Each structure stands twice: as structure tokens, then as C-alpha cells.
Amino acid sequence: MSEHTISIPPARLHGATPTLLPAVARALLPDPLAQIGGFGRWWYEPRTAQIVLGLEAAGFLGEAAGWHANLDDCLGSVLGEDLAPLTAALARGHTAACEFRVATQDGLRWLRLAALAFDPLCPAPAVGGILADITAVKHAAMREQFSFASTQLLIGSYTLGEAVNKVIELVCKDLGWDCGMYWAAADADADGPLACIHCWSGPALEDAGASLRAGAGVTIAPGQGLIGAVWSSGQARWIEDMAGAADFLFPHYARRAGIRSGYAFPVAYDGADGGAHRPGVLVFFSCLRRQRTAQLPTLSAAIGGLIAQTAQRIAQQESIRLLAQIDVLSGLANRRHFHDLLDGACRDAVAHGTGMAMLYIDLDRFKPINDALGHEAGDAVLRQFAQRLAALTPPACQCGRVGGDEFAIFLPGVRGPGELRALAERILLAARTRFLFDGRELAISASIGVSVFPDDGAGGAELLRHADSAMYHVKRGGRNGVSFFSQGGQAAVQSALVRQLTVEADLPRALAGEQLFMQYQPVFDVAGGTVRAVEALIRWRRPNGDIVPPDVFIPIAEQSHLIVDIGRWVIRQACRDLPLMQRAGLPEVQMNVNMAALEFLNPELPEELSAIAAAAGVDTRHLCLELTEGMMMSHAEQVIPVMRALRRRGFKISVDDFGMGYSSLSRLKDLPISSLKIDRSFVDGLPVERQDCAIVQTILDIGRNMDLEVIAEGVETRAQLDHLRRLGCTLVQGYLLGRPMSLAELIGRHAGAAAT
Numbered sequence: 001m002s003e004h005t006i007s008i009p010p011a012r013l014h015g016a017t018p019t020l021l022p023a024v025a026r027a028l029l030p031d032p033l034a035q036i037g038g039f040g041r042w043w044y045e046p047r048t049a050q051i052v053l054g055l056e057a058a059g060f061l062g063e064a065a066g067w068h069a070n071l072d073d074c075l076g077s078v079l080g081e082d083l084a085p086l087t088a089a090l091a092r093g094h095t096a097a098c099e100f101r102v103a104t105q106d107g108l109r110w111l112r113l114a115a116l117a118f119d120p121l122c123p124a125p126a127v128g129g130i131l132a133d134i135t136a137v138k139h140a141a142m143r144e145q146f147s148f149a150s151t152q153l154l155i156g157s158y159t160l161g162e163a164v165n166k167v168i169e170l171v172c173k174d175l176g177w178d179c180g181m182y183w184a185a186a187d188a189d190a191d192g193p194l195a196c197i198h199c200w201s202g203p204a205l206e207d208a209g210a211s212l213r214a215g216a217g218v219t220i221a222p223g224q225g226l227i228g229a230v231w232s233s234g235q236a237r238w239i240e241d242m243a244g245a246a247d248f249l250f251p252h253y254a255r256r257a258g259i260r261s262g263y264a265f266p267v268a269y270d271g272a273d274g275g276a277h278r279p280g281v282l283v284f285f286s287c288l289r290r291q292r293t294a295q296l297p298t299l300s301a302a303i304g305g306l307i308a309q310t311a312q313r314i315a316q317q318e319s320i321r322l323l324a325q326i327d328v329l330s331g332l333a334n335r336r337h338f339h340d341l342l343d344g345a346c347r348d349a350v351a352h353g354t355g356m357a358m359l360y361i362d363l364d365r366f367k368p369i370n371d372a373l374g375h376e377a378g379d380a381v382l383r384q385f386a387q388r389l390a391a392l393t394p395p396a397c398q399c400g401r402v403g404g405d406e407f408a409i410f411l412p413g414v415r416g417p418g419e420l421r422a423l424a425e426r427i428l429l430a431a432r433t434r435f436l437f438d439g440r441e442l443a444i445s446a447s448i449g450v451s452v453f454p455d456d457g458a459g460g461a462e463l464l465r466h467a468d469s470a471m472y473h474v475k476r477g478g479r480n481g482v483s484f485f486s487q488g489g490q491a492a493v494q495s496a497l498v499r500q501l502t503v504e505a506d507l508p509r510a511l512a513g514e515q516l517f518m519q520y521q522p523v524f525d526v527a528g529g530t531v532r533a534v535e536a537l538i539r540w541r542r543p544n545g546d547i548v549p550p551d552v553f554i555p556i557a558e559q560s561h562l563i564v565d566i567g568r569w570v571i572r573q574a575c576r577d578l579p580l581m582q583r584a585g586l587p588e589v590q591m592n593v594n595m596a597a598l599e600f601l602n603p604e605l606p607e608e609l610s611a612i613a614a615a616a617g618v619d620t621r622h623l624c625l626e627l628t629e630g631m632m633m634s635h636a637e638q639v640i641p642v643m644r645a646l647r648r649r650g651f652k653i654s655v656d657d658f659g660m661g662y663s664s665l666s667r668l669k670d671l672p673i674s675s676l677k678i679d680r681s682f683v684d685g686l687p688v689e690r691q692d693c694a695i696v697q698t699i700l701d702i703g704r705n706m707d708l709e710v711i712a713e714g715v716e717t718r719a720q721l722d723h724l725r726r727l728g729c730t731l732v733q734g735y736l737l738g739r740p741m742s743l744a745e746l747i748g749r750h751a752g753a754a755a756t
Contacts, residue, residue: 016052016067019126020045023052024067026121030055039132042113043122044090051090057131060111062104077102089113093127099134108295110138139298146174146299161198163310167303168200168282175296177284179205179259182267183227184280186219193219194231197280205257205285225249226264231281236265236300240289259285265300267307279311327401329379330386338400342410342460345398349412349453356412356453357420360467361389361427363405364445364479371735373437374717375684378405380437381444388430392423408464417484424448424482432480445480447471456485503548504556511565516540518573519740522750523592523711526721526737527730531750533590533624533711534581535733536574537740538566563596570594571609575616575623577743582622585751592624592654600627601638606645620650624674628656632671640671647672654711658699669706676703680714683734687723700729 016024023043031054034040040057044050049070058065061077068074071087078086082100089098096115101108112134119128168180179201186195223232226247230237239245239262242254248262264283282304284296325337333341342358349356363385370378382405389407393399399409411420431446449470457463470485477483510516516538523533540548557563571593578591599605613620625646632639632655643653652674678699685692696712703710712724715734724732741749 017045017048017050017126019123020050020052020067022121023126023128027052027054027058027066034130039130041128042131043119043126043128044096045126046091046093047125060109060131060133061102077104079103079108086113090127093125096127096129099138109133109135111135142295142299146170146302163314164198164307165200167307168198168284171284171296171299171303172200172202175299177286177296178202179285181283181285182280183220183231183283193221194228194281195219205259205287220249226262227281227283230264230266230283231278234266234268234278236263236297238263242285254285257285258287261286261289263296263300265297265304267304267311279308282307329382330401330407331383332386332390332407333398333400335400335402338398338402338408339460339464341398341400342463345410345412346453346458346460346463354413356410356463358451358453358456358463358467359409359411359420359424359427360402360449360451360464360471361407361409361431362403362447362471362475363431364447364475366405366444369442369444373440373442376717377437377440377442381435381442384435385431388433389427392426392430394423402464408467410463420450420452420484421482424450428480428482447474447479448482449474449485450482451485500556503553504560504562506542507553507557507560507562507566510540510542511562511569513543515542516566516569517742518570518577519742520577520746521733521740522738522746523590523731523733524737525730526725526732531586531589532731533592534746535592535626535740536570536594538570558596558598561598564598564602567596567599568608568612572612572616575612575618578618578622579616580743581747581751584747586747588622590622590624590652591618592626594626594656597628597639600632600642603642603645605642606649606651609646609651610649621652624652624654626654626656626677629658644672647674668702673708675709675711678710678712678729680734683712683714683720683724686720693723696724696729697727700727704728 020043027041027043031041034054034056040060041054042057043052051068051071051074053061053063053065053068053074055065058074061074063074063077071090075083075086079101086098086100089096090113092115094115094117096113098113099110100113101110110133112132113129114132115127115129122128164182168182171177172180180199181196182198183194184197186193220228222228226237226239226245226249229235229247239248240260242248242259242262243251245251248254253259262283262285264281266278267280267282268278282300325333327334332338345356348354363381366378366381369381382401386401386407389399389409393409394411396413397409397411399407402408411423427448428446431444434441434443436442449467449472451457451463451467451470453463456466466485470483473483474481517540519537519539520534521537522531523535524530525532538550538554540550540553542548554563554566557566574591574593578589581589602608609623609625610620613623627639627643632643646653653672654675654677655671655673656677657679658676676699678696682692682695682699686696687693700710702708709731710729711731711733712729713733715721715724715732715736717736720734721732721736738750
């Protein structure tokens with residue numbers, strides 16, 4: 001026999017029409033072109049329904065190559081629902097085209113049949129064509145289509161439960177499953193038991209779905225049964241006989257519902273930390289045996305990934321929402337969110353004709369804890385008090401942190417004075433109960449003001465204001481008590497206004513009568529161990545010895561325009577004291593003087609300050625004028641020319657409280673400044689608060705890149721100082737290294753000596 005001789009088994013020829021005999025001969029030879037192209041050949045005679053399969057096409061179908069008497073002889077692996085469309089396509093002859101599925105030992109495969117317009121081996125009426133395996137392409141398209149549909153569902157979901165329910169329903173309807181369930185940790189403990197969180201079932205298992213979910217009320221331990229094993233291992237599992245499976249925990253439900261097969265797979269994703277996370281397990285049930293024909297395994301990774309991504313997105317959105325609404329320290333509603341909730345509650349009260357009450361709570365003797373033990377101790381007290389307050393807050397009520405050590409609660413519904421007073425007394429007791437920090441007991445108390453809607457205010461802002469007024473009535477009466485808003489409370493507010501007017505009237509006399517005096521707080525160069533500068537701070541002592549705090553009279557002076565006169569007094573006194581410091585052993589010390597907004601609106605300021613410095617014999621390069629960031633930006637057009645004129649005369653200019661205003665970097669680069677001061681509110685959080693650390697680092701980087709000195713103020717703990725050193729900040733100011741002191745004390749402590 002020559003190498004071109006074809007040996008055709010008689011069984012493959014018997015009954016074949018003469019038209020198909022050349023095709024039979026060709027079919028039993030390997031086709032290199034078909035093998036390279038990934039397709040197989042077929043020839044079909046519509047009149048007799050005889051078909052010839054090439055070696056490659058027969059392999060796709062799991063049948064013998066060669067002649068077949070009829071379609072039933074070679075299409076046994078085709079899925080039943082696809083058989084009729086395939087037969088109809090073949091009957092169309094030269095226009096035959098069809099996609100269909102076959103169940104093979106390797107699983108479900110997709111094939112595409114198409115007729116060729118011309119085939120020399122098939123004279124009419126036979127038709128020739130090709131059969132291609134399109135499983136990979138089909139799976140990719142299905143994944144893309146399903147991912148698109150799933151993504152549309154998931155993007156529109158606001159809760160994980162809503163998203164999972166939609167995906168379960170989509171899988172069941174599109175892929176032919178009868179019921180789906182989602183199992184996840186029953187509580188916050190990721191290693192705890194699993195529970196059925198979501199379930200969806202179609203008409204075939206409508207009752208069984210409810211039964212399965214009810215039966216799943218018993219939680220499953222990780223590793224227990226089918227679902228627990230999938231969750232623990234991260235590996236998908238098939239069960240072809242659910243009713244008889246030893247590791248399916250609910251076989252009686254499967255038998256009752258007629259469930260035959262099931263497929264479970266993990267919902268998993270790789271987190272930002274690089275670790276693998278498995279929030280839950282999806283399991284689907286069918287009344288049919290599905291393993292060889294199911295499409296779900298090819299999509300399970302995409303489904304699990306989409307749900308996991310949605311879980312991440314929703315968790316991130318929830319984190320963002322909480323950051324926007326929750327006070328991080330206390331865990332209560334922050335000021336803005338509390339105001340929003342309060343306004344909504346007021347609208348509801350108006351709509352339903354109900355009343356509402358407001359409790360405003362301020363902690364007494366809280367500042368000494370911060371001053372003596374640091375902000376860590378103060379934060380511990382605030383956290384513990386917030387927990388106690390939340391536990392005391394009645395249902396349907398809302399509490400929030402509305403200030404540093406100030407809290408508020410609003411109580412919807414009509415509340416009698418007795419009930420409100422009883423709640424206030426419980427809060428007072430909670431405040432008086434000792435707090436623990438670092439093994440130390442700390443004692444404080446609280447003052448509470450109460451206002452009632454609508455009698456004491458028609459809106460949230462008015463309610464808060466009047467409750468705050470009532471609270472200050474308690475403060476003035478000795479603290480540790482509760483007061484309801486009344487006209488008497490309003491009278492107290494008026495009394496405070498009278499005191500403000502008194503301060504305003506007494507300020508000119510203080511300027512003329514030598515009641516004002518100076519203190520100086522050193523700014524240290526911790527790298528060199530020297531006092532680099534001092535900040536001039538004005539103080540007021542009345543003739544009777546009472547000290548009026550600066551935060552009381554400075555705002556009043558700004559409102560009355562007396563701040564300009566006070567500013568001139570400060571600069572003159574600072575210029576008189578600076579030479580004394582320099583002669584006493586601080587030759588290069590710099591004098592930092594705070595300036596008010598109104599002073600920099602005066603174009604004559606550079607000439608006036610130069611004259612004051614010259615009269616005192618002070619070199620202007622030793623004078624640094626501090627302005628707040630907000631003031632510079634709000635009056636930039638008037639202030640910046642004055643600043644440039646001062647810089648030309650040798651004065652230095654520092655931006656005080658940097659980061660608290662609203663200057664843009666594009667404007668900052670044009671400002672004629674020499675230094676920046678990091679506001680104490682950012683230093684407070686060092687080194688614990690990540691945001692504060694990032695802000696401080698950014699300001700230091702800005703200073704270095706713009707050749708500006710950077711001073712950190714408000715340094716009160718060794719931890720803050722050490723962190724600033726690590727960040728490269730060497731100029732610091734704060735109670736840790738030096739409190740404000742008199743000229744004599746400053747010279748006695750620091751002149752000629754290294755900073756400690």
C-alpha cells in the first residue's frame with residue numbers, strides 16, 4: 001500500500017451516498033490546516049440527513065470520524081435545548097450557521113458551525129463546512145457581558161445586601177439556577193461563625209428557598225460542611241447529590257425541595273495590605289444535575305471579585321461618610337452632622353406638631369487636665385465621657401460632640417421637665433464618676449443647659465444657642481448643675497454684654513495708666529540648643545490685681561479699633577526690651593510681634609515702625625512681624641504692598657497659624673515673607689494623628705523648598721518634640737520648653753545659656 005492509499009473501515013462507508021464518498025476519504029485523514037486553525041470539517045447531505053465528520057470535528061463532538069447515517073448517530077453530546085436549532089441550521093444547506101453547546105468529559109464546550117460557499121469534495125446536493133471550538137471566546141464574552149450586567153447592578157447599590165441580592169438573582173435567571181444564598185460572618189468577628197445573610201429563589205424553589213434560609217438560622221463554623229470548607233479553604237466545590245452529600249448540612253431541605261446539585265465558591269479579593277480576604281461564600285442550587293453543563297464555574301471568579309469589590313467600595317463609602325459625619329475621637333456625631341440632624345428633627349417636629357428638647361453639656365475643669373497631663377489624658381477623658389453619654393442617650397435621640405469639651409443631645413417628642421431633669425442628673429453623675437488615665441483617677445464635672453422646642457426656639461441654631469446660654473448660667477453659678485433656659489438666662493447674657501462694654505471702656509485707661517505689661521515666650525533652636533527668638537505677648541493687670549485674659553480683651557480691642565493703639569504700645573515696649581536682652585547675653589535674639597489686620601491696612605506702617613526701631617536703637621533685621629494667614633489673604637491687595645515695603649526696610653514677616661486660613665500656593669509664593677508658623681492645632685495631634693503628621697510634614701517641605709524658616713508652636717509633650725525633630729523641624733515654641741515669662745525671668749533663665 002502506498003503512503004497515499006486511504007484505508008477506510010467498511011463501517012464508515014456502508015450506506016454512504018456516492019456524493020459523500022470523497023468526503024469520507026478526506027475525513028479520515030489528519031488535516032494540518034484544520035489543526036493549526038483550531039477547526040474541523042464536516043459534510044452534510046440535507047436530503048438523506050447523512051453527515052461526515054472530519055477527525056478534528058469528530059474530536060470536538062466526542063464521536064467517531066467518518067460517515068454517520070443520521071444526526072442522532074453523532075450529536076449525542078449536544079445539549080438538548082441546542083439540538084433543534086442545530087438540526088434546523090444544517091437543513092438550511094449553504095446558509096447553515098449555528099452556535100451550540102456540547103457536554104464532554106472535560107465539561108461544557110461551545111462550538112460554532114458554518115457552511116462553506118464552495119467545497120470541491122461536496123458536489124450538490126451535499127454541503128461542506130467547518131466546526132470551530134469557540135469555548136474560550138464564548139467564556140470571555142460571557143464574562144464581559146455578565147461583568148457588565150453585574151457592574152451595572154453593583155454600581156447602583158448602596159448596601160452590600162442590595163448588591164448581593166441583585167447578583168444572586170442575575171445568576172439564577174441568566175445561568176439557569178433555581179436558588180442562591182450568600183453566607184458571611186454572623187458578626188464583626190471575621191473568624192466567627194457563618195450565617196445565611198441573603199437568599200434568592202426562583203419559582204421552582206420558592207418555598208424551598210424560605211426553608212433553606214430558615215434552616216440556615218443555625219450558624220456554621222469555619223471549616224464545617226460544604227460552605228464552611230469553601231470559606232476556610234478558598235476553593236470552590238461541586239456536589240452532584242445534595243440530598244445524599246455527607247458534608248451538606250441541610251439534606252432534608254434538599255430532599256423536600258428536589259434539589260439535585262449545588263456549587264459553592266468564595267467571594268474573595270486581594271486587599272490593599274496584600275493579603276487575601278474572603279468576606280463570604282456564594283452557593284447555588286439546581287433541581288438538575290448540572291456539573292457537566294453548568295456555565296457558573298467559568299464566571300464564579302468574576303462574580304466573587306465583583307461582589308468583593310462592591311463590598312470594598314461600600315465599605316470605603318461608609319468610611320468616608322463616617323469621616324464626614326462622625327467625630328473620630330468620641331465616635332459621636334460631629335458638629336456639622338449634629339446640626340444637620342437637629343435641623344431635620346425640628347422640621348419633623350413642626351410637621352407632626354410635636355415638641356423636642358435640647359441638652360447642652362460642657363465639661364468643668366477639663367482644661368487643667370490638658371495643661372497638667374497633656375492632650376492624651378484629655379482625649380482619654382473625652383472618649384470615656386462620650387461612651388457614658390451614648391449609653392445614657394434614650395432610643396430615637398441623638399448625641400454629638402459640638403466643641404472641644406462640649407456635647408449636646410436632642411430628644412424628639414414631648415418631654416416633661418421632670419424627665420429632662422432626671423436625664424440631666426444621670427449625665428452629671430456620669431461626669432462626676434472618676435475617669436482613669438495611665439493608672440491615675442481624674443475628677444471633673446459638667447454643666448448642662450436645657451432648651452425646649454418650640455418655646456425656646458423655632459429652629460436648631462436657636463435651640464442650641466439658648467441651651468448654651470442656660471449652660472453658662474450654670475457655669476457662672478458654680479458649675480456641676482443643670483439649668484433650663486429662661487428670661488433670667490437671657491438676662492445673664494445681657495450681663496456678659498455689659499461686661500464686654502466695661503472692658504472696652506477700661507482699655508483706654510489701661511493704656512494710659514500702665515496697666516499693660518509684656519511677657520515673652522522663647523522660640524528654641526533645638527538643633528543648636530539656643531534661644532533663636534522670643535514672642536512678645538501683651539498682658540493686662542487691673543489696679544485691683546485681677547488679670548484680664550488676652551482672649552477677652554484682644555477681640556474687644558479689635559472690634560473697637562483700639563487694637564492699633566495697643567499694637568503701637570506693644571512694638572514700642574518690645575523695642576525697648578530687645579536691647580536689654582541682647583546686652584544680657586542674647587545678641588542675635590529675634591523679637592516676634594503679633595500684628596493686627598487693621599495695622600497692615602495702613603500704608604504708613606513701614607515708616608512708623610522704622611522710626612520706632614531707630615529710636616530704640618534696634619536693627620530692623622531683629623524684628624519679625626507675625627500676621628495670620630486669613631488676614632493676609634482676605635485683604636491681599638492692601639496688605640501685600642505694605643509687606644513688601646516692610647521687607648525692603650529689613651523687617652522679617654512670618655505667617656502665623658499657617659494652614660488655618662485659605663491661601664493658595666500660587667499666592668503664597670509671591671508673599672514677601674521669611675517664615676511660617678505651624679498652628680498648634682496640627683501639633684496637638686503629633687505623633688498619633690496621621691492627618692496632622694502629614695500636614696506638618698507638608699508645611700515643613702513647603703518651607704524648605706521656599707527657603708522659609710518654619711516654627712512649630714504649641715509643643716507641649718516630649719513625644720511632639722521628638723516627632724518634630726524626626727521631621728527636620730528645629731524651631732519650636734511651647735510650654736514644654738518655655739512658658740511666657742517676664743523680661744527679668746527670661747534673661748535670668750536663658751541669656752547666655754543653652755536651651756534645655
